[in-house]
Amino acid sequence: MNSAKYNALLSKYSTLVIFIIPALTIFTLFVVLPIIEAAYYSFYRWDGYGDPNKYVGLKNYKYLFKNKTFILSLKNNFYIIAISLFIQLPFALLVALMISDKIKGANFFRTVFFLPYILAEIVTGLIWAYIYDGNYGMVAAIWNFFGADPPHMIAEKETAMIALYIVIFWKYFGIHMMIYIAGLQNISKEVLEAARVDGAGPITTAWRIKIPIILPTIRLSVFLSILGALQLFDIIMPLTGGGPSNQTHSMVTYLYYFGVMRMKFGFGSAIGVVIFLICFTIAITYQRTLMRKD
Amino acid sequence: MFSNFRSYYMYLFLFLLAGIIFIPLYVSIAGGFKTIGDLRTNSLGLPTEWIVGNYTSLLVDNKFWLFTWNSVLYAAGTTFLVILLASMTAFVFAHMKFVGSRFLFNYFILGLTFPFATAILPLFLRVRDLGLLGSVWAVILPQIAFGLAFAIILFRGFFRQMPSELFDAAFVDGCTYSQFYFKFTLPLSTPIIATVAVINLVGSWNNYLLPLIMINSESLYSWPLGIMVFRGEYITDWPKILAFVSLTLIPAVVFFLALQRFIVAGLTGGAVKE
Numbered sequence A: 001m002n003s004a005k006y007n008a009l010l011s012k013y014s015t016l017v018i019f020i021i022p023a024l025t026i027f028t029l030f031v032v033l034p035i036i037e038a039a040y041y042s043f044y045r046w047d048g049y050g051d052p053n054k055y056v057g058l059k060n061y062k063y064l065f066k067n068k069t070f071i072l073s074l075k076n077n078f079y080i081i082a083i084s085l086f087i088q089l090p091f092a093l094l095v096a097l098m099i100s101d102k103i104k105g106a107n108f109f110r111t112v113f114f115l116p117y118i119l120a121e122i123v124t125g126l127i128w129a130y131i132y133d134g135n136y137g138m139v140a141a142i143w144n145f146f147g148a149d150p151p152h153m154i155a156e157k158e159t160a161m162i163a164l165y166i167v168i169f170w171k172y173f174g175i176h177m178m179i180y181i182a183g184l185q186n187i188s189k190e191v192l193e194a195a196r197v198d199g200a201g202p203i204t205t206a207w208r209i210k211i212p213i214i215l216p217t218i219r220l221s222v223f224l225s226i227l228g229a230l231q232l233f234d235i236i237m238p239l240t241g242g243g244p245s246n247q248t249h250s251m252v253t254y255l256y257y258f259g260v261m262r263m264k265f266g267f268g269s270a271i272g273v274v275i276f277l278i279c280f281t282i283a284i285t286y287q288r289t290l291m292r293k294d
Numbered sequence B: 001m002f003s004n005f006r007s008y009y010m011y012l013f014l015f016l017l018a019g020i021i022f023i024p025l026y027v028s029i030a031g032g033f034k035t036i037g038d039l040r041t042n043s044l045g046l047p048t049e050w051i052v053g054n055y056t057s058l059l060v061d062n063k064f065w066l067f068t069w070n071s072v073l074y075a076a077g078t079t080f081l082v083i084l085l086a087s088m089t090a091f092v093f094a095h096m097k098f099v100g101s102r103f104l105f106n107y108f109i110l111g112l113t114f115p116f117a118t119a120i121l122p123l124f125l126r127v128r129d130l131g132l133l134g135s136v137w138a139v140i141l142p143q144i145a146f147g148l149a150f151a152i153i154l155f156r157g158f159f160r161q162m163p164s165e166l167f168d169a170a171f172v173d174g175c176t177y178s179q180f181y182f183k184f185t186l187p188l189s190t191p192i193i194a195t196v197a198v199i200n201l202v203g204s205w206n207n208y209l210l211p212l213i214m215i216n217s218e219s220l221y222s223w224p225l226g227i228m229v230f231r232g233e234y235i236t237d238w239p240k241i242l243a244f245v246s247l248t249l250i251p252a253v254v255f256f257l258a259l260q261r262f263i264v265a266g267l268t269g270g271a272v273k274e
Helices: A003-041 A059-066 A068-100 A106-118 A121-132 A138-145 A157-184 A189-197 A202-213 A215-230 A251-260 A265-288 B002-031 B036-041 B053-059 B062-095 B101-113 B116-129 B137-160 B164-172 B177-185 B187-206 B209-214 B223-234 B238-258 B260-273
Strands: none
Touching: A003 A265, A003 B062, A003 B101, A003 B116, A003 B137, A003 B177, A059 A068, A059 A265, A068 A106, A068 A157, A068 A202, A068 A215, A068 A251, A068 B002, A106 A157, A106 B002, A106 B238, A106 B260, A121 A138, A121 A157, A121 B002, A121 B223, A121 B238, A138 B002, A157 A215, A157 B002, A157 B260, A189 A202, A202 A215, A215 A265, A251 A265, A251 B116, A251 B209, A265 B101, A265 B116, B002 B238, B036 B238, B053 B238, B062 B101, B062 B137, B062 B177, B062 B187, B062 B223, B101 B137, B116 B137, B116 B209, B137 B187, B137 B209, B164 B177, B177 B187, B187 B260, B209 B223, B223 B238, B238 B260
């Protein structure tokens, strides 16, 4: 091997190492190891000082699945997924179909509908906490206008989850709409023109042509929606903080209140592992089955 | 005739929906200008009397600016380093053949399915044991780590589509890999850099859970932490809270309207290109 070639090879491998090591180190230290450590800690009772030494086996998990509040938080997460999939996403698709064509004002509507998505969850939660406030809020004002006693939507067990669904809908339908619009705009003009020549109306075109073509996009948005719903936290904190009487926890707010706040590193990690297993199982099955072709 | 009829209802629907999106934002901004009594009797209308005190007292509050500045630091630090580290790594995956490259790439990709919540307790311990609690790195490093996987995928996809002739020609001229990265790859990648930047800027700016776990001294609060503490102090003094909310709302909306093209392309394109 001549020296020029040798130098080139040396330069290649030194570049490789220098380019990849920083990302690899940070990723391993702050993503991969913590996930593995969470699995390990979840078998201990530990306050985070010294080494974990009080091995408790599966006790943390057993306690978790007997705990009513955790089961409720798990259910809440799945209700949110169900509502997202069966109400929010179809609604977003409907709006996307309306404004993906070049109708008057399409840009204006796109901008407005997307706007809530870029707002911080905390701010969204605070705005709606005000709107739902039974004394000062907008909902109260509407009730008062009709001479009725205003409800305290986020302070009452029966309505708190509904209040949360509305906020989630308000904040997130815009991103799904935008994803669908991006998909719809990639449909070739010829296909749509052919459909028009054949006399297909807008509803037939949407149902028979547009939706089947953007199916991969829809599958992606379903996927993002599920994983997003499972990790819901920020928006709940300013709105209900998991209350009233622990009715509106998600798994992550449960983890925060019962694991982090109480410095229970073992128990908290067990909650984290359950969240991980659910996300991971869904992600893998989804990619193996529905998204395989995409 | 039929089509006019339908489009009439469609526009009615769209304007109603736009109203539902706008009204919460409008009542917040207007609410910041009201007295608490005014808010109680007149929550939908314009302020009976415009009170600017809630806004001005925040604007002269050093803490308000400190929290904003901290958030700028977190967002800028995270975004800059994610772009640099992810693009370097993606460059290797896109242009170099080596044993284990597929394995390493999949290793990073795995990170996409890791929920952040699972990692928080061990992450807190790691940051504590590294002695980073109480520094900006307690927020920046984990944010970088969780931003890398997606950024690497986006960069790699983009780099692979660059014409290979460019690469070959540069090598004949004796260009090294690192020279090529700095002279050609980076300057030619502005669209994907913009996408990655938007995703990480917005994500870091709005992040709440991570700073909540990592930061316990007020001097390092990000603005979401600051606003939650403020909310805790004033509880039902809504005009004060709404003024704070609006002061964070207005720059976000202006920023969004000014850079809308990039932001929408970044956030949706980012999702779709996956």
